[in-house]
Amino acid sequence: MNRKISQEWLGLMIGNSRLHWGYFQGEILQRTWDTVHIQEYVKPLELPNNFLGFSLDNSLPLMIASVVPSQTQLWQTYQKFNLVRLDDVPLNNLYPSMGIDRALAALGGGEMYQFPCLIIDAGTALTLTGIDGDRTFIGGAILPGLKLQFDSLSTKTAALPNISLPKKLSDRWANNTGNSIISGILYTVLGGIKTFIDDWLIKYPESKIILTGGDATQLYDYWQQENYEQLEQIIVDPNLIFWGMRSLYVSGLYF
Numbered sequence: 174m175n176r177k178i179s180q181e182w183l184g185l186m187i188g189n190s191r192l193h194w195g196y197f198q199g200e201i202l203q204r205t206w207d208t209v210h211i212q213e214y215v216k217p218l219e220l221p222n223n224f225l226g227f228s229l230d231n232s233l234p235l236m237i238a239s240v241v242p243s244q245t246q247l248w249q250t251y252q253k254f255n256l257v258r259l260d261d262v263p264l265n266n267l268y269p270s271m272g273i274d275r276a277l278a279a280l281g282g283g284e285m286y287q288f289p290c291l292i293i294d295a296g297t298a299l300t301l302t303g304i305d306g307d308r309t310f311i312g313g314a315i316l317p318g319l320k321l322q323f324d325s326l327s328t329k330t331a332a333l334p335n336i337s338l339p340k341k342l343s344d345r346w347a348n349n350t351g352n353s354i355i356s357g358i359l360y361t362v363l364g365g366i367k368t369f370i371d372d373w374l375i376k377y378p379e380s381k382i383i384l385t386g387g388d389a390t391q392l393y394d395y396w397q398q399e400n401y402e403q404l405e406q407i408i409v410d411p412n413l414i415f416w417g418m419r420s421l422y423v424s425g426l427y428f
């Protein structure tokens with residue numbers, strides 16, 4: 174049977190908040206799930222199945238991409254461990270310290286939708302990554318993610334409470350502490366990202382704008398509540414990194 178059709182493999186993206194898993198059969202992404210980070214000094218294969226969300230044995234090829242070196246290290250003993258390297262991502266002009274999650278999401282987004290594309294990854298950190306029609310990285314930006322902004326405000330102040338991400342945008346002009354924090358963070362981030370989108374679309378009017386990461390759906394929902402006029406140009410796809418991994422799988426680079 175065709176190896177590409179039948180082969181089972183796992184993709185693992187290690188982010189700063191959690192582990193993102195994708196189970197593939199050949200090029201088909203069958204299932205995705207997230208788990209918490211693994212405690213240091215624990216061997217992944219000794220973890221109970223319910224911890225990893227999957228019955229893992231040493232025979233299943235594993236493609237790992239990571240932005241958390243201490244978590245990467247825990248997988249070194251896994252037999253079919255294949256670490257994705259930035260140099261293997263077929264995009265031009267990436268700078269050496271760029272996060273592999275950003276490179277894979279940009280590759281996956283461009284291949285799934287089109288180049289040029291602007292990828293907005295709303296994860297622990299919120300990143301923007303812009304790629305032109307020739308698959309060349311143009312530039313991007315990094316800021317604290319939504320949850321991190323709320324968390325840092327409450328941990329670094331005495332009087333500000335910890336607030337979880339609300340479902341609804343509240344009034345911009347707030348009259349209590351909780352809503353003031355929500356307004357301050359959300360209107361600033363939403364407005365700020367729009368300026369990046371506007372600027373990108375002046376340079377690349379035909380570009381796709383793709384939201385991914387743990388807060389992507391919520392971000393899209395806030396913009397819907399605001400009646401953001403650019404909304405129909407925006408795609409939400411939580412699986413961009415897995416599309417990037419699939420592309421590397423198809424190229425036969427790892428297994």
Ligand SMILES: Nc1ncnc2c1ncn2[C@@H]1O[C@H](COP(=O)(O)OP(=O)(O)O)[C@@H](O)[C@H]1O
Pocket residue numbers: 187188189190191192295296297298318319320321338386387388
């Ligand atoms: N169970 C969860 N654990 C952590 N973050 C979560 C969870 N569910 C939703 N989120 C949201 O997802 C964001 C983190 O995005 P994610 O893409 O999972 O992070 P990373 O890839 O950096 O590990 C947080 O800002 C948070 O609001």
Ligand SMILES: CC(C)(COP(=O)(O)O)[C@@H](O)C(=O)NCCC(=O)O
Pocket residue numbers: 187188189190240270271272273274275294296297298299300315318
């Ligand atoms: C910016 C990031 C922390 C985002 O990670 P995440 O929020 O997905 O956990 C990660 O892509 C990273 O460590 N990047 C290296 C620096 C750079 O991309 O320029």
Ligand SMILES: [K+]
Pocket residue numbers: 188274294295296297298300386
């Ligand atoms: K991210």
